[in-house]
Amino acid sequence: MNGTMQRVVINAVGMEKRTALMENEKLIECAVHRPTKSPLTGNIYKGKVQKVLPGMQAVFVDIGTSKNGFLHKDDLPAYQQLSGEAQKKVSISSLIKEGESILVQVVKEESGDKGAKLTALISFTGHLLVYFPFTPHVGISKKIKESQRAMLQDWGDSVINNQEGLIIRTGCEDFPKREMNQELESLRRQLNEVQKCSDGKKAPDLIVQPPFFYPLLERWINHNVEEIIVDDYETYQHVKEYAASFQNPFSVKLYNEKEPLFRKLGIDTDIEKALSPLVWLKNGSSLYFNVTEALTAIDVNTGKFTGKKDRSKTVVETNKIAAQEIMKQLRLRNIAGMIVIDFITMQSNEDKEQINKVMREALKNDSATMILHGFTKMGLFEMTRKKERPSLLETLATRFDRHMMDGYILRQETLYYEMDRIMKEYAYEDDEALWMEVPQHFSEWLKKNPDKLKHLEKQHDIKVFVSIGSSNREMAVRQSGKIDEIRNRMLKDSH
Known part of the structure; x- marks a missing residue:
């Protein structure tokens, strides 16, 4: 243990589900x-x-949702099974035809x-292995020590047939052979069930939808996670079942206090x-995030520099703190x-290398794929981070004023799900009604969508x-109580 205590918190009561990872x-x-x-x-x-689309070497696939999905030639089993020479010559038109049914998996959301x-190279993820029924290749997690790799590679090569592939995950470091064999069988069974x-x-139809918490737990669970807390009984049962499939099951707790989790x-x-x-950073300096569709620009603003003596040292220290926080x-x-960071200007390459080092070190904590391009000639730091799902800002808020830097308001759906949670709190009381004050744009939306x-x-049996x-x-809830009391109070307030 490295002094880090992590817990996963799952808020599953209500229509909107939220999953959070906390550290200390x-x-x-x-x-x-x-x-x-x-x-x-x-x-x-x-x-x-x-x-x-022969020009793009891709096809559009109807999966029964509002937009067709996009599938590239490289992601077809028929393409993967060809030799290197044949792959160079083949056109997508000879591999797949219009009107054909095909089993596909979502890699990136709309x-x-x-x-x-x-x-179409679908995969099934376990705790120890990722199983690829149609991608013949054995890969080993980069985090596994060199001394273990040959033994794991031999095991991988010996258990798969000519079409299958595996990624051997970090949990296999000490080669739990029995568990690995069991998991491979279980993943093969999953494939059979899907087929x-x-x-x-x-076609088109949805075949499998993993529970909402599953992809995140697969990424987050490591030996630092001490517990998972869930506030909904049914979800708690599912998570408990999931946790039991680990070699060292961790504790899953049900939260049922009145205050929302x-x-x-x-x-x-x-x-x-x-x-x-x-x-704000702890030394009085600050970061400013300007998020646009094309890229995110981050400004590091100096705090009050203390002492005139060694300005360059203070600059590097501030930039290091900023790099970790970014x-x-x-x-x-x-x-x-694309992410561009405008650190406080540093002249020497040694100073810049110190910042590069901090950024490389911090990379290890994030499961998303990132590429650091480093400082450009203009002194800006460039990097990219792979998109797997919409950002928090995109999900919860929307731009309402392009001219204002902080021109965001919460989306109507965000407020609607928040209203659902507030009403749930009052379900414990004997109140007949609530009087709620809400933002103007949300009030207008509710008028247009009375059924919501x-x-x-x-659902909550409350007016x-x-x-x-x-x-x-x-x-905010202005008042809760009997319907008539609230009506009278609102009338009084409006005069």
Whole structure:
């Protein structure tokens, strides 16, 4: 153990599900899952080929969602089975035809007007192995020591047939051979079940959707995680079952206090802070995040420099603190794509190398793929971070004023799911009704979508009166109680 205590917190009551990873009581990563018909990473579909695009060497596949998915030639089993020479010559038109059914998995979710990115080289992930039924290759986690690799490689080569492939994950470091064999059999069974299920369905159709917490737990679970806390009984049962399949099961706790779990642990406050473009650093300097569609620009602003003596030393120290915080914030905010950082100007290459070193070190804590390009001639630091799901800001907020730097307001859906959580809190009381003050844009949205509020009222068996509050971000309960009392109070206040 390295003194790091991590816990996974799952808020699954209500329609919106939220999963958070905390380290030493601080939020370090968070994901929001909303009821959606759009394809999620890991989902497996029986798709129907809509259009073959020889120019792009790709096809569009109808998977039954609003946008067709995109599948490239390289991601077809038929292409992978060809020799290197044949691969160079082959055109996609000879590998796949319009109207054909095909089993595909989502690699990257829809974003903007782009459909999901798909692969027909589907994979099944276990704790120790990732199993590829149609990709003949054995890979070993880079984190495994050199001395272990040959033995694991031999095992991998001996257990697969000519079409299959594996990635041997970090958990196999001490070669738990029996567990590895068992897991491989279990992953092969999963493939059989998927194929059986797919045979009985007509394309396009959803075949497998992993539970919302699954892809995250697969990435987050390591020996630092001491417990998982869940606030919903059914989800708790699923997570317990999942946890039991590990060699060293960790503790799963059910939370059932009245105060909402994310509020109790301060996660709500941390999420709110992660939407602000400004982050203060402990020495009085700050970071400013300017997120655009094309790239994210991060400014490091100097604090009050103390002492005139060694300015260059202070600059490097400030830049080091900024570099560590930037890497934490990229993970917390889930910012992806091109990232440009404007550190405080440093003249010497040794100083720049110190910053490079801090950035390389911090890379290890993030499971997303990142490439550091380093300082350019203009002195800006460039890097990229792979996009796996929309950022926190994209999910929760929307731009309403292009001219204002912090021109974001919370999306109507964000406020709607928050309303669902607030009403759930009052379900314990004997109140007939709530009077809530909400942001103006949300009040207008509720007027246009009256069925949305009706749905919540029916679900929680409580009447809601809405008026416009002064904040464009927060909602507050002005009063709870009997319907008549609230009506009278609202009338009185309006005169």
